Amino acid sequence: MLICVSFSSRFNWSELIPLRLWGRTLGLQTENSQFLLEGMPFRIFGGSMHYFRVPREYWEDRMLKMKACGLNTLTTYVPWNLHEQERGKFDFSGNLDLEAFVSLAAKNGLWVILRPGPYICSEWDLGGLPSWLLRDPEMQLRTTYKGFTEAVDTYFDRLMPIVVPLQATSPLHPLQYKKGGPIIAVQVENEYGSYAKDPNYMSYVKMALLSRGIVELLMTSDNKKGLSFGLVEGALATVNFQKLEPGLLKYLDTVQRDQPKMVMEYWTGWFDNWGGPHYVFDADEMVNTVASVLKYGASINLYMFHGGTNFGFMNGALEADEYKSDVTSYDYDAVLTEAGDYTSKFFKLRQLFTMVIGQPLPLPPMIESKASYGAILLHQYISLWDVLPSLLQPIKSEFPVNMENLHLNDSSGQSYGYVLYETVIFGGGHLHSRDHVRDRAQVFVNTMYVGELDYNTVELSIPEGQGFRQLRLLVENRGRVNYGLALNEQRKGLIGDVFLNEIPLRNFKIYSLEMKPGFMESLRHAAGWSTVPDYFVGPAFFRGRLWIEHQPQDTFLKLQASPGWEKGVVFVNGQNLGRYWKIGPQETLYLPGPWLRKGGNEIVIFEERTAGRIIQSVDIPYLGRTQYVD
Secondary structure (H helix, E strand, C coil): CCCCCCCCCCCCCCCCCHHHCCCCCCCEEEECCEEEECCEEECCEEEEECHHHCCHHHHHHHHHHHHHHCCCEEEEECCHHHHCCECCECCCCHHHCHHHHHHHHHHCCCEEEEECCCCCCCCEHHHHCCHHHHHCCCCCCCCCCHHHHHHHHHHHHHHHHHHCCCCCCCCCCCCEHHHCCCEEEEECCCCHHHCCCCCCHHHHHHHHHHCCCCCCEEEEEEECCCHHHCCCCCCEEEEEECCCCCCHHHHHHHCCCCCCCEEEEEECCCCCECCCCEEECCHHHHHHHHHHHHHCCCEEEEEEEECCECCCCCECEEECCCEEEECCECCCCCCECCCCCECHHHHHHHHHHHHHHCCCCCCCCCCCCCCCCEEEEEEEEEEHHHHHHHHCCCEEECCCCCHHHCCCCCCCCCCCCEEEEEEEEECCEEEECCCCEECEEEEEECCEEEEEECCCCCEEEECCCCCEEEEEEEEECCCCECCCCCHHHCCCEECCCCEECCEECCCEEEEEECCCHHHHHHHHCCCCCEECCCCCECCEEEEEEEEECCCCCCEEEECCCCCCCCEEEEEECCEEEEEEECCCCCCEEEECHHHCCCEEEEEEEEECCECCCEEEEECCCCCCCEEECC
16 A cells, blocks of 8 residues: 655643543634644544444444544534334433433544534434424425424423533533533534535524534534535534545635635445345545545545444345345445444554554444354244234224324324235236335235235236235335425335226225234244245245354344245344345445343344244355446
8 A cells, every 4th residue: 555645743732631621611612724623733533433323332343443543533423213213202211212322432532523404414304303394294304394493492491401411410421512511523514515405404403503602613514515505604624535636635725714624424335235236335535535634634434444234124126227225234335343343444444544544543333253153044924914913903994094194192193114004905906006116016816915015016917816915015114305305205114005907996905014022922923934935925024043152242143044934034032234225235244242132032033924944143244246436
């Protein structure tokens, strides 16, 4: 590797760390095209890591690796749709304990840039916005539409006291720099220049932050094309990119003069979609671009330093020419792997930052070994059709109802997973979806599989038969689009009528299959589990047991190791690891060691079509055939 730049000055910030700066008053400032921290020249060497994508037990390990790489700042998004999964019910506990995460960053000598949204993009379902917002048929997301701002205000009223605690009564630690915490800057929304539907919206979000006690430097974040449309007075504009086009950093001067240059998102890799390749970005090209940015005198944040995992159903999707959902892994070809291991990018960056800082960096922590537990037999199954009568109560409706508008979860609707629509037909014929399936429906007559409907396939032939039969559509929400202008159109399930022989279907029984922990616990004790036959066609749940003799370690579950296992979801000890799909590219699911225990570990797989008998626990991930990012 050749780093084709030289650095005339060194940046020794040994005293500029959170636990050593007490009695602070000035915060992060901008002056004469540079940052000042407590009056001293400062450069942000940042890395993105999201607490909600990494098991809490590993937060500190990843932070120590940040420090060992030479970084001084951690950036994180805040996912509204996890913190307020049902309207008015908030969760900041466990893996969602934002205060603990930010405080841990301070303990480990990292400053924090907080990116609270409300929209975060991030290849995350609906860009972090809760799906219950879409119950309102007139909803206009990311605007000053009253229904949206009222919801944001309620959320910020709960979120901001964590960042800005009421000192006299709150047990929480102050998190902002000027109050003794590590947060040196807060981002106003996210990439709004690429959306820009309401000229008053950014001012609203800025005031929503300031009025609730945010006192640190405000920033915006956009790509070059959206930069001038995402500005808001009083916030520093920053830019996002992967390739450093000539004049790109200088272009920041056209929207704000005499301000420090910052790359809020330097994309160290890229994300993957189902059916595509596993994207990788050349390590030498990446580190040379970082070196060029630093040589220019700019600050930088590596997006991602550590990507982690889209556990559960939380992956986002793209909708440009066609709909493409993101895979479960958020490895991102980042500086650390999905499981937190070092890559060549880490060591090349460490070498670069050592040269820039001019002093030895902390030694990199030892990596955790991975386990290969071998073959796991799935010995029992229960058909979805056998589960319906005992565990799921249907909602009856004359018309199809989309997932978000189902009367569930205290009027918050259903957010994720599957919905089963069931009606009665007489005879067969021509079934047409009119493109009202979101995103993919398996079609059954009674329990016989007929075919699939999705964005590309909108019609099927239903075989003729005697008497009345059940027509069933099992619809999967594959993930809501997280970027672009189509956010208001992300309702899932059946979003309109489906026609049989030109007549709209009516009188549905609708079953919600969100597969929340309560349902999975009931499933464990359901009657009807039986031995898996030699060949079985789903949809069905399968279960087996992984026995571990010693201290559990990280491993990877491989479902393509034997015939079967087409598409579905894997649960281990009640934790939803995410989706698998034989079309790839991803072939292994990351299973963190802290989610396992010595002794027996229950594995439950929901398989939509053809099941296998075994899965493999392996010690090396396989994310698919690679393709370099252009």
